[in-house]
Amino acid sequence: MTPTPLHCPRCGRRAEDLGGCPACAKEGIGVNTPPPLADLTGLDLASYPGGPWGWPDAVPVPGPPVTLGEGNTPNIRLRTTGGDAQQDAGSGELWLKFEGANPTGSHKDRAMAVGLAAAVAAGADTVLAASSGNAGAAAAAYAARAGLRCVVFTNEAVPAGLRAQIDALGAERVLHRGTVAERNAAMAKAVEERGWYPLTCFAAVPPGSNPYADEGYKSVAYELARDFAGRRIDTVVVPTSRADLLAGIGRGFRELVAAGLVAAEPRLVAAEPAPRAPLTAALRYTDRADQERARVVDGPTVAFSVGGERPCWQGLDALWRTGGTAVAVTDEVTLAEHRRLAAEGLLLEPSSAVGVAVARDLVREPGSLVITIGTATGLKQLGDHGLSDGSGSDTP
Amino acid sequence: MTPTPLHCPRCGRRAEDLGGCPACAKEGIGVNTPPPLADLTGLDLASYPGGPWGWPDAVPVPGPPVTLGEGNTPNIRLRTTGGDAQQDAGSGELWLKFEGANPTGSHKDRAMAVGLAAAVAAGADTVLAASSGNAGAAAAAYAARAGLRCVVFTNEAVPAGLRAQIDALGAERVLHRGTVAERNAAMAKAVEERGWYPLTCFAAVPPGSNPYADEGYKSVAYELARDFAGRRIDTVVVPTSRADLLAGIGRGFRELVAAGLVAAEPRLVAAEPAPRAPLTAALRYTDRADQERARVVDGPTVAFSVGGERPCWQGLDALWRTGGTAVAVTDEVTLAEHRRLAAEGLLLEPSSAVGVAVARDLVREPGSLVITIGTATGLKQLGDHGLSDGSGSDTP
Structure with a gap:
C-alpha cells in the first residue's frame, strides 16, 4: 500500500523517507515533512469521540487502528x-x-498509536525509537499491542523508572554509550539494512519524529x-x-x-x-x-x-x-x-x-x-x- | 449542613458515624452504611459527562465538587x-x-474526590486514611486539591513508589509498626479527639471505606x-x-x-x-x-x-x-x-x-x-x- 506522500512545508520538495527534508538539512535547518492537512468539513465537533482515531480520516494511515485507549485526557x-x-x-x-x-x-501515546499503525501498514516487523524515555515507553507499549518487535536506543541519562517501563513492556533497550552521531549512524544502518521502521529521527540535523x-x-x-x-x-x-x-x-x-x-x-x-x-x-x-x-x-x-x-x-x-x-x-x-x-x-x-x-x-x-x-x-x-x-x- | 443519613442495608438501622453498622459488627459482620440510592429518572445516559461529578445529584454531598479530572477512563x-x-x-x-x-x-480517585468534598462539607481541616497505597495517594492528592491536611497511616509493606507518591503530594505519612488493632485505636482516637475526617475505616470488623x-x-x-x-x-x-x-x-x-x-x-x-x-x-x-x-x-x-x-x-x-x-x-x-x-x-x-x-x-x-x-x-x-x-x- 502506498503511503500518503510527504512534502517539506518550507521548500515544498517531496520527501523520500521519514527523516525530514534533506535539502533544508543541508542548509542546517531541521524540517519535518508532514502529510497534507485533513479536510474536516462536515464533521461534528460535539460528537468527536476523542483520541487520534476519533476521526479516522484525519489520520493518513491505512489499515486498522492500533489503540490502547489513548486520548480524551481531562x-x-x-x-x-x-x-x-x-x-x-x-x-x-x-x-x-x-x-x-x-x-x-x-502524550507520546497519541503519536505511537498512529506510528505503529503506519509501521504495520508499511509491512514492518520491527520498530525503532531513540528516546529519553516517554517516547520509548510509548513505542514499546504500542509495538506490543500491534505484535511488532520494538528496539529502543537510550542513553545513561534515562531515569530508572522509565527504563523499567520500557523493559517491562518487552522492548529491547539498547544502551548506546557513543556520541549522538554514532547512535544516529547505528539507527540509519538498522533502517536501511534490516528494514526496521523508524518512529523517531536519526538525522544529524533533527527534523522531529515520524511525520505519520x-x-x-x-x-x-x-x-x-x-x-x-x-x-x-x-x-x-x-x-x-x-x-x-x-x-x-x-x-x-x-x-x-x-x-x-x-x-x-x-x-x-x-x-x-x-x-x-x-x-x-x-x-x-x-x-x-x-x-x-x-x-x-x-x-x-x-x-x-x-x-x-x-x-x-x-x-x-x-x-x-x-x-x-x-x-x-x-x-x-x-x-x-x-x-x-x-x-x-x-x-x-x-x-x-x-x-x-x-x-x-x-x-x-x-x-x-x-x-x-x-x-x-x-x-x-x-x-x-x-x-x-x-x-x-x-x-x- | 446535615449530611445525608446513612442506614445499614442488612439490618436497617441508622448509622451514627462513618464506621459501618455497629449492630452487625457485634455479630462479626462488617457492613457499610450507604446513603439512599439516587433517582436517575429522566437523565440522558448519552450525554452523561462521566466521572463522579457528571451527575451531581447522584452524589449525596453538598457543596462544590473536588476534582482533578477523574473518571472517563478508557x-x-x-x-x-x-x-x-x-x-x-x-x-x-x-x-x-x-x-x-x-x-x-x-480507581480510588473516584472515591477520594467525593470523600474530600464530604470532608469539606463536614467542616474538617484534616482527613485521615489508612492505606496499602493507592487510597493513600488518592487521599493525599484530593486533600491537596481541597486545601485540607492529610494524614495517611501506612505499614512497612507499602511499595516504595507508592510511599514516594504519598510523600510528594504533601500528605503526612505515619508508618505504623503496631498491630492492626493498635492502628485502628490510634485512628479512632484522632477522629474522636481531633475531629479528623476518616476516609477509610478503623473498625475491628472492617465495613469498607467512607460510605459517602x-x-x-x-x-x-x-x-x-x-x-x-x-x-x-x-x-x-x-x-x-x-x-x-x-x-x-x-x-x-x-x-x-x-x-x-x-x-x-x-x-x-x-x-x-x-x-x-x-x-x-x-x-x-x-x-x-x-x-x-x-x-x-x-x-x-x-x-x-x-x-x-x-x-x-x-x-x-x-x-x-x-x-x-x-x-x-x-x-x-x-x-x-x-x-x-x-x-x-x-x-x-x-x-x-x-x-x-x-x-x-x-x-x-x-x-x-x-x-x-x-x-x-x-x-x-x-x-x-x-x-x-x-x-x-x-x-x-
Whole structure:
C-alpha cells in the first residue's frame, strides 16, 4: 500500500523517507515533512469521540487502528491565585490538559498509536525509537499491542523508572554509550539494512519524529476545541523539544479553522527550559532566516525531556502562524512550579511544570483562557530521589 | 449542613458515624452504611459527562465538587486468543476498563474526590486514611486539591513508589509498626479527639471505606452503561478487597435499571488472590448466614491491594443480587497474566491482573461481553524489582 506522500512545508520538495527534508538539512535547518492537512468539513465537533482515531480520516494511515485507549485526557482547572480554582478573580482561567492520563502516562501515546499503525501498514516487523524515555515507553507499549518487535536506543541519562517501563513492556533497550552521531549512524544502518521502521529521527540535523506518527497530536487540538466549545481559547502553552506536539496541535487547529469548526486558532507558546532553549533563542533574532539557524549550547536541566540545541522549523512555523512566542524558565522556577502543582494534588514530570510556569505569566489578563499541556505523569520518576533536589540530566 | 443519613442495608438501622453498622459488627459482620440510592429518572445516559461529578445529584454531598479530572477512563479490548483483538473468533469480547488513567493512577480517585468534598462539607481541616497505597495517594492528592491536611497511616509493606507518591503530594505519612488493632485505636482516637475526617475505616470488623466517598464508584457503572449503550454487558469482574468498588458498581447499575436507563444489571464477579480470598471462601457455604461469617487466614500475595480476611457484607450482597460469584487465582496465575498484559502493551498493578485472569475464563462463551476493571497503573511499582520475581508483601 502506498503511503500518503510527504512534502517539506518550507521548500515544498517531496520527501523520500521519514527523516525530514534533506535539502533544508543541508542548509542546517531541521524540517519535518508532514502529510497534507485533513479536510474536516462536515464533521461534528460535539460528537468527536476523542483520541487520534476519533476521526479516522484525519489520520493518513491505512489499515486498522492500533489503540490502547489513548486520548480524551481531562482538563483540570488550576488555581491562579492562592484561592479556590472556581473563585479566582482578577485574572484569566488557567487549565491543564493532563496527558499523563494516557495509557503509558504521556502524550507520546497519541503519536505511537498512529506510528505503529503506519509501521504495520508499511509491512514492518520491527520498530525503532531513540528516546529519553516517554517516547520509548510509548513505542514499546504500542509495538506490543500491534505484535511488532520494538528496539529502543537510550542513553545513561534515562531515569530508572522509565527504563523499567520500557523493559517491562518487552522492548529491547539498547544502551548506546557513543556520541549522538554514532547512535544516529547505528539507527540509519538498522533502517536501511534490516528494514526496521523508524518512529523517531536519526538525522544529524533533527527534523522531529515520524511525520505519520505526529499526526496523532492533532487530536489534542480537536479535543480542546470540543471541550471548550463556544469559548475562545486565547493561548495554548506547549512544553517543547523538537516541536512534534507543538506543530501537531497547530496543524489540528488549522484544520479545525479551515473546516469552520472553530473561529480562530489560539496563539501557541513554546515553553522551554532555560539551559537548552533554542526557540526562545531563535525568536531573539528579527530575521526569520536567522531564526531558522539559531543554535544553543545544550546544557543539563531537570526538564530532561524538553529543549534542545536547534529549533525544529515546524515549531517556528507554528509560532509564526499564530502570533505566538517561546519562553524559557530556569530550573529553579521549574522545580518551584513542580512543588506548587504537587501542593494542588498533581504529580507531573518536571517538563510539564515548565509549561505551567510559562502559562502562569500569560493568564494574568482578566478574561483570558490559557491552556497548558501537562505532557506526562510524574509517577515514572517517583523513585528518582534526585528529582526534588534539582539534579538533572542531559540527553542528546 | 446535615449530611445525608446513612442506614445499614442488612439490618436497617441508622448509622451514627462513618464506621459501618455497629449492630452487625457485634455479630462479626462488617457492613457499610450507604446513603439512599439516587433517582436517575429522566437523565440522558448519552450525554452523561462521566466521572463522579457528571451527575451531581447522584452524589449525596453538598457543596462544590473536588476534582482533578477523574473518571472517563478508557475501555480497551483485550485479545482473547493469540490473534488480533478485532478478529477473535470462537469466544466473547473481553474489555478492560483502565482505571490507571485516573489522575493518581487508580480507581480510588473516584472515591477520594467525593470523600474530600464530604470532608469539606463536614467542616474538617484534616482527613485521615489508612492505606496499602493507592487510597493513600488518592487521599493525599484530593486533600491537596481541597486545601485540607492529610494524614495517611501506612505499614512497612507499602511499595516504595507508592510511599514516594504519598510523600510528594504533601500528605503526612505515619508508618505504623503496631498491630492492626493498635492502628485502628490510634485512628479512632484522632477522629474522636481531633475531629479528623476518616476516609477509610478503623473498625475491628472492617465495613469498607467512607460510605459517602464510595458513592464515587457508581460512576464506573454509569460510564460502562454509556460506553456500551445498546449492548448487554453480561459480566463485570472486579478485583475486590473490602468491596467498596464492587458494591459501588453494583449500586450504580441498580440506579440505572431503576431509572430505565439500562435493561438489566450485569452479573458481578469478585476476583480475589487465592492467598486471601474471603468472598470465594464464603460462597462455598450454602447458607447466607454462614457466608456472612466466613473468615480466612490472610496470607501474603503479590496482589497486595486486594483480598482480606473477611467478606464485607455489601460485597456478598452485590454478588447475591446479580447472580454473581467470586473467583480466586493463585499468585502464579496473577503473575503470568501480569506478563501477558505487558506483552499486549498494558502495565497494570498485579491486583488488576487478578481480575483479568478471572475474566479470561468467563469470556469463553461466544457472544458474551465481559468487562474487567483494571484498578490501577503499574507505574507505581516500576522500581520494585521484587514484582517480577513474584515476591509479595502482606498488608493488614
